[in-house]
Amino acid sequence: MWVVAHGLFKPLLFLGAGAVKRGTGTTSLDWLGGLLRGMPKLGLLMLAGATGMAALPLGPGFAPEFLLLHAVIAAAATGGIVARIGFTALLAVLGLSAALALGAGVRLVGIGFLGRPRTLRAAAAEEAGRPVLVGMALLAACAVPVALLPGLLLLGLQPVIAELVAGAPALPMGYHPLPIALLMAVAAGAAYAVLRRFGARGERAVHAWNGGFGRPPVWLPFGDPKTQPTGLGFAEPVLRAIGGAILAGGERDPGEAYVFTPLARLNFRATRLAERIRRATIRQRLAFVFGALVVFLLVLGLSRGG
């Protein structure tokens, strides 16, 4: 399920990123902004992909997330006490990462596609080519049944699950996207009808209020890009709160600190040792062979005699 959903929205996002790079020459969020005006179709498809990535309900990513969380809860129901506490902690970490994925999705859509253009190339971006759009639309169309009928898909995957885990019971799917989508549509429609019937009709386009700051000068039609939230600035509170411990804000990656650096040190030591052996004189080598022979005979003799 997870694989199917990710197999659909990851390529969608990658294709979109490629199209953005083609259209604007960069994929750095700090050089983009307001792309939805220049590339509306691509923007909508990317929004669909981001919904999947953030595992929001009615998106393709929610059903796998739902199953995963319930699997962890079920795993914490039985077993030794240490394993149960471990699964509880795992659940907390999963909640944390789900919220981080949401942050990433909001950041992608909000900084890259909404807001004001930060560079002229972002302002002048044109819609991506038809093949890219068609490909992305096909992926999005494939994601619709995953998003709305996960129970059916799960039924189709049942043989695979049975193959992997013998005797796994058929999973009941407690998540029903279709009624939820229906209820949401009814609620939104009712709100629209009420506002249309009783609310004011008119809309007025004005310069954004922006906390009372005035209109930007003429030579900066989209305002100073420096006054906009940037990609890094958007992530700053999260980085500051948990970056030091988990994400290692700044330059050092925990993978680098705890895996690669020790490995590199080990490699260096082994190389030095090999080098010393290679440079050893004939006398040292003979002594080494002799010593090894003595140790070998000693071990042999002791094990026989003992």
Next chain:
Amino acid sequence: MFLLLLRLVATTLHAMLMFGLAPLVMGVVGTLRARLLGRRGPPLLQPYFLLRKLSRKTAVVPDNATDLYPVWPFVAFAAMAVAALLVPGFCAGLLTANMSDFITFIGLVTLSRAAIMVAGLETGFGFGGAGAARDILFGVFAEAALLVVILTFVLIAGSPTIDGVANFFRFGHVGIQVSIGFALASSFMVAVTETGRIPVDNPAGHLELAMVHEAMLLEYSGKNLALFEYAAMLRLIVWMSLIGTVFCPFGMGLAGNVLSWPGGLMLWLAKLAGLSVALSVFEIGTAKMRIFRVPEFLGVAILLGLLSAVFLFLAERIGG
């Protein structure tokens, strides 16, 4: 058939009460808080007036907003509206009982929040972005805490739905457990965060530097803002109903039994009133925290959630 009809009536009544009373609860909390602070405060019905005023004003749309600008309020409202239908109010066994999985509920609340965050980034001005970034920060911790608390409920009740947990706590002999106390404290903290009340965020504050939820709505006006405000009111009543339903389901009505409805209704109103009083007393007793102290506050919530799970495991080990 008759039973189904009764459940339909109960669900309709529940929806009407939920949607009708949401502004009133907001008004009660506002008035109580003002009275406790020695002020006269706004009238109880002020939120209704606010909604009417906003929906009658011409909406002002920023000229650099995208075409999706008017869509976000509807997403934020509709997701919250469905969440309101999932949480049982005066009676259990609504038509939505099967769908009311805790994780679906979290997802819907998150969807509503995501729409508000994206709305904050819509015009690309600083305040909205800062508010959204801070909301992400709170969400990271709140979601972790909430999931752990839910684990405790689901394991005690053996049912993943809100309705099932309420029914189990009502009829099953749960007794008073230490872990439920911890879970209650933890879910209070998460609820305060999610609804944006003091000490996490000040709903009445208009100081830009300290705003979180309001900052994202600065560029919205008229009927769009009315939808966002209504979603915030719904959020408050939904969280109150959830806490009331899970921790105090005794005497709740059953959808299939008409005679149990009036009692359940009275009890639900009493629970809402009690929680409103508790919220206002808590709010005047504390000051708003610095933004970067909120993760510590929510860290305590995660810890309490974990402790409640650990106590549950220990109790099961000793008991069984």
